[in-house]
Amino acid sequence: MRGRLTGISASLALAIALMIPHSVQGVGNSLSKDYLILLTSGTDSELVSSFGGVIYETFDSFDLVSASLDTSAYEALRLHPNVLKIEADAEVELEAQQEDYGAGLIGAKRYWDSNLTGKGIKIGIIDSGIDTKHFDLKVTGGASFVDYTTSYHDDNGHGTHVAGIVAALNNSVGYRGIAPNAELYALKVFDADGGGNISGLVHAIQWAIDHELDIINMSLGAQADSTALRLAIEQASKEGLLLVSAAGNDGTGSGNTVDYPAAYPQTIAVGAVDQQLRLAPFSSTGAAVDLTAPGVLVSSTYFQNQYAKMSGTSMATPYVSAMAALLMEAKPQATATEIRDLLQKNAKDLGASGRDPLFGQGLVQSFAFANAQINEVKSIETFTSYKGIAGTSQQLKVTAVYQDGTKKDVSKEAVWTSNNSNIVSVEANTLKYLKAGKTTVTATFSGISKTSTVTVTESNPIITITAPKELTGQKGQRMKIKIQAIRKNGTTITLTPDNSLWTTSNPAIFTTDRKGEITLKNRGTATLTIQKNGVKSTVVVKVR
Template identity: 45%
Template sequence: MKRRLPSFLLLVVMVFTCSMADFSFAAENVEKERFIIIYNEEINTELIEEVGGTVYEEFHSIDAAAALLPLSAVPLLMKLPEIKAIEKDDKVSISAQKVDWGIPKIEASRAWKDAYKGKGIKIAVLDTGISRSHSDLTAAGGVSFVSYTNDYNDDHGHGSHVAGIIGAKDNEIGTVGVAPEASLYGVKVLNSSGSGNESAIIKGIEWAIEKKMDIINLSLATPNSSTAVKLVIDKAYAQGIFIVAAAGNDLTDDGQPLPVQYPAKYPSVIAVGAINEQNKRASFSAIGPELSFAAPGEFIYSTGIGNSYFTQSGTSMAAPFAAGVLALYKQANPELGTSQLRALLQKNAVDLGAAGRDKEFGFGLIHVAETIDNSVMTASDFTDIFSSAWYINELNELTKAGYIKGYSDRTFRPSLPITRAEVVTFLGRILHLNDAQRKTAFSDVRESFYASGMIQSSYEQNISAGYPDGSFHPNAPITRGEIAALVKRAFQIETSSKGNPFSDLNKSYFAYNDIISLVEQKLLSGYPDQTFHPYSAATRAEFIAILGRASSISN
């Protein structure tokens, strides 16, 4: 049921209007600004209209609307229980500054020789549009969300340049893109000056969801986070769409790179920084723990408006290289999901900086492997796993999905006790938590610890907790009871009211309800003698079995 403003708030509006009529909400000379209003449940535009606001966009995949509001109306709306948040509909802008060398750098021809050129992969380019008259570009379709035109034709050049890097045709003229047979869609969300509003970005992503795009390229950036944009990006990712975004270009006054910008900074987005031809970080490229990969981004030659070509630099150019590589992998491995394909990209990246993921290059240069199909690990790749193992099905599924990687000697070590850090890491991979190493809330988990990012993310999501003394004990074995508590919270398993089947499980035990709930869901079980052993250390095999089952019922 729609709710109107409470009478006391209407009275405030009426008194304000009567006593200062020239400054009433309804007066045309009151300055209004663009806001995105996020509701707790259904959209109610009447609340906005009653404070003199004008709705100019309603979003259908998230409970939010965009409106022009008097500044004085914002605190009134924020007092209503129906309103979750109100944020500025901020401007976003092109993430580019100023070639051909990029194609051999990522070794795209390795995929081409096996006839993988992106055919059948639908890529939405959210940008200034795509030139409809260019001999080297073919748009399979598109849409415009800017105010002055319904045509997605590019009137700036940036969108066409990005589109050409992804999929310029292999026709012996001009240039060629990474995935020349991919289906490109021009989603015009930026105007002729290269800027636009977040509301247009939201509409563009909603369109991409509706049209069942495989990949969204966002060569744009803003320093400001948006709850609404994150919500719609997370929804797209949950539906199997990859979102690739430019990390950002700006420098500080003393010439230092700025942190990764939004939307690249969101965990569900593949954030791409730029390198030069010498595999060095481009001086303008943003840095930070959120960075996923690096790609060519200096002096990149690609298509422009009309039938033109030009050279440009920026992380805006790096992102479409990553989107193109992703299209090749997706065509070669159609059965793989988002997590599996991301794991493949990470596995085949060329490490350029400090070992592993780092703040300048992420996992490294995004790169096409010698063979890009059927290159996913399975349980049979572990030297210490037998095909008859009781947990083989769960281990196989989780390994194929890229969640389980084992040890460097290709062992899994199923009988070893699993540690608290390992459990949080495996859970975090499935839940797509931010794994970027960073400072944590715990005194015994340093930023450099391999699982610091997952530990902090799981803590922030109220999945895991530490001890009263502020420690986490990351390398300590975790008990069967503790695992039950973590898994129930992580996958939001309903609490069971069933009776207790175990002779050694007291109702006063902190994880009593968690254990009973997981048992009812057939996610875990006890021993033949009707005991559970809640205080016993869990093995890696036991946890993988529980994790695989929980992951299966949550999908």
């Protein structure tokens, strides 16, 4: 019974930890501000509280109310016929769009100045949905994968915050996202309490594939590996989608704490830094971390038409997705892999020099395109010929040579074809020698092909060559020497210079003729070597 109980509690713990949004601070600090509201004569001050305003003071003789309003109350009252005027009671003006510190940290302005806004790039936000009525967001489409609603409207807040970091509109209010014209797709997998499961996530990934999205932002994670999730991630990657995922908030400063799907090699795993570029203490670490981005007290849109500051690798992830969108817009021909390489190669190195388990490649940042040509494959290199015995197999090898001169083994990624499937077959990069003969195999990678010749020899090869160890004779003597080769199956053949290669180490001491006769020419010692099919034997020839 004890064992059973343990099992149940363990599986319960697993279910709870299955998948969580990666924010550590879900507090909705709506940006409420203080205002003076001038009402039309005789209007009850209750009007202000009916829109959620918190009244501090009522000046009855002036029809004036002093109150704290959040943005939605402000918007509603501003347009209300019974409100004559609203003015800020502080120096802060709401109607000035702000940029969060993160935009400055990653140098987004450099891209904005190049008129890059994410236009035409489709980003799936797999999260709690997106506030479809937020006046600082435009949601293009989406779907719900929770069981209680078909709506992808956000009832939690997390997804709207993530979406705003990517694409809060470039208007006169609130904040500006990094890629404000990117097309947002809300894929709702979390319920109002922030709970979700792997099956919902797998469905959402499938939806993103089916609807040909460009980027999937996954500000979420599970601590356990899942075959279903891994397969979905692999499929999305194969279909050319760029996958960005939160590294996790389980950081202890060391060790491997990266969650799934960030831990899969097909995703870009994103950790979080603060405004001073220090690693956020909660940011998960490990070899899988690829990039870091701002993730501490990030301001963005929040559900119910609000704004909030939140922290987590959840907040860092959309910075990377948005930067990827701007790059995709700039380089429409680039593949997802090329965009990922560009992001990583141009990251600002943080922490220990080079890639490290805390910051990965470093801080995602903009860069000058002039210095960042896509590193295209210039050529591929393979062996010009392969030789083997029927019945055996070997691994084929191909190396891609990139424009910057770097090389990479792409044997597994390349597509191989046999030009005579009777002689050799190819499966992935394994070449099988089937039958004696000659043919070619062709490797294709990144649109470039290269052909190698293949020679297959018979399956009953020579194993050894038997020959006398030593031969002694007089100068001027002619001698016949018997050399035999033994095949794998035990049969023998006599070797002559006609059917094998005979060489002398010193023709001044002895020579050989085509019949296999040796002429001893001068005193001394030399060596006769007999070779056939890669097997060799030597005879020491002594002339007296």
